Amino acid sequence: xxxxxxxxxxxxxxxxxxxxxxxxxxxxxxxxxxxxxxxxxxxxxxxxxxxxxxxxxxxxxxxxxxxxxxxxxxxxxxxxxxxxxxxxxxxxxxxxxxxxxxxxxxxxxxxxxxxxxxxxxxxxxxxxxxxxxxxxxxxxxxxxxxxxxxxxxxxxxxxxxxxxxxxxxxxxxxxxxxxxxxxxxxxxxxxxxxxxxxxxxxxxxxxxxxxxxxxxxxxxxxxxxxxxxxxxxxxxxxxxxxxxxxxxxxxxxxxxxxxxxxxxxxxxxxxxxxxxxxxxxxxxxxxxxxxxxxxx
Amino acid sequence: xxxxxxxxxxxxxxxxxxxxxxxxxxxxxxxxxxxxxxxxxxxxxxxxxxxxxxxxxxxxxxxxxxxxxxxxxxxxxxxxxxxxxxxxxxxxxxxxxxxxxxxxxxxxxxxxxxxxxxxxxxxxxxxxxxxxxxxxxxxxxxxxxxxxxxxxxxxxxxxxxxxxxxxxxxxxxxxxxxxxxxxxxxxxxxxxxxxxxxxxxxxxxxxxxxxxxxxxxxxxxxxxxxxxxxxxxxxxxxxxxxxxxxxxxxxxxxxxxxxxxxxxxxxxxxxxxxxxxxxxxxxxxxxxxxxxxxxxxxxxxxxxxxxxxxxxxxxx
Numbered sequence: 001x002x003x004x005x006x007x008x009x010x011x012x013x014x015x016x017x018x019x020x021x022x023x024x025x026x027x028x029x030x031x032x033x034x035x036x037x038x039x040x041x042x043x044x045x046x047x048x049x050x051x052x053x054x055x056x057x058x059x060x061x062x063x064x065x066x067x068x069x070x071x072x073x074x075x076x077x078x079x080x081x082x083x084x085x086x087x088x089x090x091x092x093x094x095x096x097x098x099x100x101x102x103x104x105x106x107x108x109x110x111x112x113x114x115x116x117x118x119x120x121x122x123x124x125x126x127x128x129x130x131x132x133x134x135x136x137x138x139x140x141x142x143x144x145x146x147x148x149x150x151x152x153x154x155x156x157x158x159x160x161x162x163x164x165x166x167x168x169x170x171x172x173x174x175x176x177x178x179x180x181x182x183x184x185x186x187x188x189x190x191x192x193x194x195x196x197x198x199x200x201x202x203x204x205x206x207x208x209x210x211x212x213x214x215x216x217x218x219x220x221x222x223x224x225x226x227x228x229x230x231x232x233x234x235x236x237x238x239x240x241x242x243x244x245x246x247x248x249x250x251x252x253x254x255x256x257x258x259x260x261x262x263x264x265x266x267x268x269x270x271x272x273x274x275x276x277x278x279x280x281x282x283x284x285x286x287x288x289x290x291x292x293x294x295x296x
Numbered sequence: 297x298x299x300x301x302x303x304x305x306x307x308x309x310x311x312x313x314x315x316x317x318x319x320x321x322x323x324x325x326x327x328x329x330x331x332x333x334x335x336x337x338x339x340x341x342x343x344x345x346x347x348x349x350x351x352x353x354x355x356x357x358x359x360x361x362x363x364x365x366x367x368x369x370x371x372x373x374x375x376x377x378x379x380x381x382x383x384x385x386x387x388x389x390x391x392x393x394x395x396x397x398x399x400x401x402x403x404x405x406x407x408x409x410x411x412x413x414x415x416x417x418x419x420x421x422x423x424x425x426x427x428x429x430x431x432x433x434x435x436x437x438x439x440x441x442x443x444x445x446x447x448x449x450x451x452x453x454x455x456x457x458x459x460x461x462x463x464x465x466x467x468x469x470x471x472x473x474x475x476x477x478x479x480x481x482x483x484x485x486x487x488x489x490x491x492x493x494x495x496x497x498x499x500x501x502x503x504x505x506x507x508x509x510x511x512x513x514x515x516x517x518x519x520x521x522x523x524x525x526x527x528x529x530x531x532x533x534x535x536x537x538x539x540x541x542x543x544x545x546x547x548x549x550x551x552x553x554x555x556x557x558x559x560x561x562x563x564x565x566x567x568x569x570x571x572x573x574x575x576x577x578x579x580x581x582x583x584x585x586x587x588x589x590x591x592x593x594x595x596x597x598x599x600x601x602x603x604x605x606x607x608x609x610x611x612x
Contacts, residue, residue: 096332123343124585209432
């Protein structure tokens with residue numbers, strides 16, 4: 001930024017502030033639109049009227065969404081995979097990164113290459129699918145957690161971070177008689193909170209947003225994640241929605257749900273947690289990019 | 297590594313005798329790596345073996361090793377496969393358009409943000425701009441289809457207000473690509489600007505001060521100081537983007553495309569998915585995937601060489 005602030009507001013400032021406001025508006029518009037669709041009375045929104053402000057208010061779509069048997073289950077599945085997957089990733093990444101960060105480890109280069117090469121070359125979609133199938137992970141909840149558990153980029157990040165820590169702390173602990181494992185968990189880990197937090201957040205977002213693994217590996221509808229259900233709705237692969245909404249409407253004469261309002265409500269409850277939470281953790285996400293781009 | 301006496305050949309390159317002592321001392325560290333290494337072996341290295349399928353006429357009964365070699369039959373048929381060639385050109389075309397539109401957008405955004413004097417406004421704008429990055433393409437697809445819907449979408453509502461008939465955006469093969477690019481920009485402009493803003497924040501403020509003293513205008517400061525300082529970041533990211541020219545991305549396309557726009561929308565990733573997992577042509581799909589991986593690898597390697605020559609750091 002310019003060192004001496006200029007208090008005068010020129011025409012350029014006006015235009016740029018305006019353009020940024022328009023930009024913000026266009027970013028938020030889809031969210032607002034979807035939100036309105038989910039809480040509006042579907043009968044009244046069938047027209048083309050511009051919907052910038054709610055004209056009616058009804059939570060029927062949400063009621064349907066949560067009573068719809070797949071959704072609460074999917075919520076559980078999604079939360080479960082996010083928590084377990086992130087925990088496993090943090091553990092495995094730390095276990096791999098710590099030895100790799102020790103410059104005096106014999107054969108260190110070979111091991112580092114071992115963990116780095118798959119970042120650039122892999123089997124591809126079909127061979128990976130076949131391995132998963134061979135392991136019996138098709139239609140298993142474990143398929144959400146195991147395949148991606150060791151994030152190779154994360155290993156690199158954590159390793160680099162460990163390498164920046166002062167060696168004296170470890171040496172002092174050695175002299176006191178601590179072993180490697182003790183040092184790792186009691187000393188190094190607490191010191192690495194920033195990078196571990198960053199990885200945890202990235203992993204959580206990744207799990208929360210994951211849908212493709214559900215699409216290709218899961219057959220049982222009870223094991224789907226929220227995003228997978230949303231994806232099915234979007235591609236109209238699920239043909240039971242029209243009948244299900246009709247049943248709901250018949251059972252509850254004073255409520256009314258359409259496929260569209262349900263889809264909107266589902267979208268909102270799927271992205272809700274992320275939207276509400278990400279501003280507070282912004283700092284960690286951004287910092288992750290910084291660390292990642294200044295690679296040794 | 298010590299040379300061990302004058303023994304010829306392999307003994308000359310044995311690690312020094314102290315090394316094995318070190319290994320014993322640090323054996324716990326090796327043990328720590330075992331579990332992650334096993335995961336990586338199973339899920340990252342074992343599939344590489346499956347690449348052999350691209351070169352064989354895979355017979356489920358005989359397995360991969362027992363099946364006959366196919367003399368690169370899949371690669372030959374790829375050349376004649378119209379759908380593959382279509383997917384290939386679509387991938388390249390989409391990525392070239394992205395370079396034209398989606399690549400500069402975060403740069404311009406960063407430059408614009410940099411001119412903001414009101415810090416609070418700037419931070420709010422930035423926070424809002426990051427939001428699309430956290431959305432999955434399923435959600436973005438949901439937004440896009442809804443916004444552009446002929447009967448309920450806002451865009452068509454606005455058009456109708458001007459007296460224009462509703463446009464069917466998503467099924468129109470001329471409009472699909474612009475919509476796709478807009479979605480890319482919407483998602484990436486805020487997040488992509490982070491790197492450039494980081495580079496800009498590293499600029500020495502005294503450069504601006506002395507420019508101010510020399511009477512430089514705001515425009516001149518931006519062009520002569522700010523932009524040249526982010527050129528390294530731009531070059532690196534540009535070369536990396538270029539090396540991904542065949543990877544148009546599965547997620548965006550899959551969630552936005554539909555049968556009516558296949559001729560422009562189908563890319564290599566979606567083609568491999570359909571051929572492999574829906575048509576069960578495992579061998580052929582593996583071959584196409586391998587083709588994409590190899591070219592990508594070659595491009596990444598070449599671009600890393602170029603980056604290394606331009607500056608003194610690289611990806612590895």
